[in-house]
Amino acid sequence: MVLVDIFALVTAVLSFLAVYGAAQRCLSGFITATCQLRTNPSTENPSGPITGTVTFSQRVTATCRRLGTLCMHVQVQGLPQNVDNHYGLHVHESADLRNGCESFGPHYNPLGSNHGGPTDSLDMRHMGDFGNLRLNSRGDVDVTLTDYLANLSGNNGIIRRGLVLHAMRDDLGLGGIPASLTTGNSGARLACCEILQT
Numbered sequence: 001m002v003l004v005d006i007f008a009l010v011t012a013v014l015s016f017l018a019v020y021g022a023a024q025r026c027l028s029g030f031i032t033a034t035c036q037l038r039t040n041p042s043t044e045n046p047s048g049p050i051t052g053t054v055t056f057s058q059r060v061t062a063t064c065r066r067l068g069t070l071c072m073h074v075q076v077q078g079l080p081q082n083v084d085n086h087y088g089l090h091v092h093e094s095a096d097l098r099n100g101c102e103s104f105g106p107h108y109n110p111l112g113s114n115h116g117g118p119t120d121s122l123d124m125r126h127m128g129d130f131g132n133l134r135l136n137s138r139g140d141v142d143v144t145l146t147d148y149l150a151n152l153s154g155n156n157g158i159i160r161r162g163l164v165l166h167a168m169r170d171d172l173g174l175g176g177i178p179a180s181l182t183t184g185n186s187g188a189r190l191a192c193c194e195i196l197q198t
């Protein structure tokens with residue numbers, strides 16, 4: 001009799017732990033996307049074509065529907081040098097290539113903020129203000145970036161939006177001129193692509 005009760009108790013405790021443990025861990029996977037950067041068809045790049053690939057990944061917990069930090073692996077070749085070899089990188093509103101990268105519209109800004117830098121809080125930056133890429137010693141870009149704010153999916157997700165690489169350094173909103181607060185004064189659109197889920 002006592003043995004049976006102990007057995008029942010142990011079984012109850014174990015099944016509680018199993019259910020509770022699963023709920024705490026959640027089921028997790030990754031959501032991934034890619035973007036194939038190409039030279040802006042409406043600008044001429046004297047140094048030849050720009051090509052690049054940005055692969056995005058973000059952990060997503062299926063039962064909790066929480067997203068982790070956004071990771072981006074960015075590779076770009078063929079960038080022309082500029083004054084300090086910094087190039088602004090942002091998510092723009094659309095990925096409409098009808099007029100090259102020009103028809104991608106302004107920075108994707110669902111929260112109505114001013115332009116900023118990646119470490120700024122959500123009311124001080126746009127969703128895809130990823131700051132600057134820098135050329136490495138080989139003259140290209142191969143970096144892994146993380147972003148604490150942007151999500152691939154869900155409300156205000158960046159999939160199907162446009163990614164733009166600019167001709168100049170993004171001043172991260174600190175330049176003190178009107179263009180700082182909209183574009184970081186980062187100049188022409190050198191290359192762009194659509195962020196597509198993979």
Ligand SMILES: *[C@@H]1O[C@H](CO)[C@@H](O)[C@H](O)[C@H]1NC(C)=O
Pocket residue numbers: 065066067068122149150151154155156
């Ligand atoms: C990103 O997704 C998480 C849910 O996982 C949400 O809490 C957060 O508000 C989202 N971020 C933005 C900027 O929408």
Ligand SMILES: [Cu+2]
Pocket residue numbers: 088089090091092107164165166183
């Ligand atoms: Cu931009």
Ligand SMILES: [Zn+2]
Pocket residue numbers: 090107114115116125126128129182183184
């Ligand atoms: Zn911006």
